[in-house]
Amino acid sequence: MIGARNETRGQEAVEKLKAEGITAEFVKVDLDDLNQLTSLSALTDIDLLINNAGISGNIHSDKGHLDMEKSAFDYSTTDLEETIKTNFLGTHAVIKELLPHSLTENAKIINITVPVSQEYWMPLAYVTSKAAQNAMTFAFGHQFKKDKSKKQIFAVMPGAVATDLNGAKVGDSPFVKSPEETAQMISKFIFDDKNHNAQIINFDGTIYDNYEPGLRNKVIKDVAKNGLKRKFKK
Template sequence: MTTTLITGANRGLGYETARRLVEAGHTVYVGARDPQRGKQAADELGAHYLPLDVTSDESVDAAAEQLTELDVLINNAGIPGPFKEARDLTADEFHQVFDLNVYGPVRMIHRFLPLLERSANPVIVNVSSGLGSIAAAVQADAIDTVPVWVPAPAYGASKAALNMLTVQYAKQLPNLRINSVDPGYTATDFNGRTGYQTVEEGADIIVRLAMIDKDGPTAEYLSLHGTIPW
């Protein structure tokens, strides 16, 4: 039995990913800050609720103490941050976005790595975005599945940082499969349901990378359409 923990799994892509993995036979832990929403989601999914705030060392530590095994960690929790022009952004706004989107996965990997390293097939999926692709931001034709320009410097920078973490960790931890994924522009509460993909379509690449074996890819940046330029 594969044990999987998904952060921010009480709605949207995290919820749909949990549903699909439960269906595939995984024992799934729904990580969520809100107890009411987390428990409701877990009950609906046939999963387990795990109280978890990835911006808190204490919360991550407490969550880790509740698990005795872990095979797959999906770092899905994130926030878009402010959609502002550069001249209007403050360091505090950047810090809030990075605390969840970057430091959150760092906390999770640091604390859950001992469990993952005991697994016969340890996997980490970092849910990134096409907006984290520097190539796509610079070259209009580099990738055609995401908006080329969106005034979200904090969000894009946080996902670019997450992508670098993926590569750095994958190189240092060759026994794990660690990848970044771009779900695509998916209609969820995250973006006010403006995305052109369904949540089922958006979750496809997350589920696919969560189910790879020891011969699967690592240190890659992937979408359903293939490899994304860094």
């Protein structure tokens, strides 16, 4: 099943798959319309859910895609609100609708994500929405473990991909991948027979099993050294 907000483009993707002998159908999924997402609960026997839909967070700009030169201070509250609603709350709603009855016992949920903001790359609205999504990936994964569920949820950071979201094209940089290359890389992690529950996997295979490893390790070492109770200077 191909889920998309744009029915025309979704149907085009379905027809391409059918031309290759793959059975496919289109399902309308608009992450910006949380009420519409309730219809997804009627779907059944889903073994694999890949959450890749999202918006750039540069909604009210004439560029329309991730603006690498935009100051973090120039993002409005509306930019943040709309981007978080679509990229985080929408993805959360999709999973919540499918989780009770639509996903199979051994289903895998994969969220396509990015690192948090860095010195050379800081699209505030987009990375904030993905930070929330990453936190959800870990929280749901740990809940699966606690519930002794066989389901898995993990995230993949594919790096730079030539899509409408970022306006990049193959050849712009040696780091920009084609959608086809990215799909093959993600498939490798999905079908490697390893349990990746509650992990974020970088495109080079590096695995992160907590969101802020540096901070987490510092806190653990600090507690081990000083004990759980500390006196703080005023």
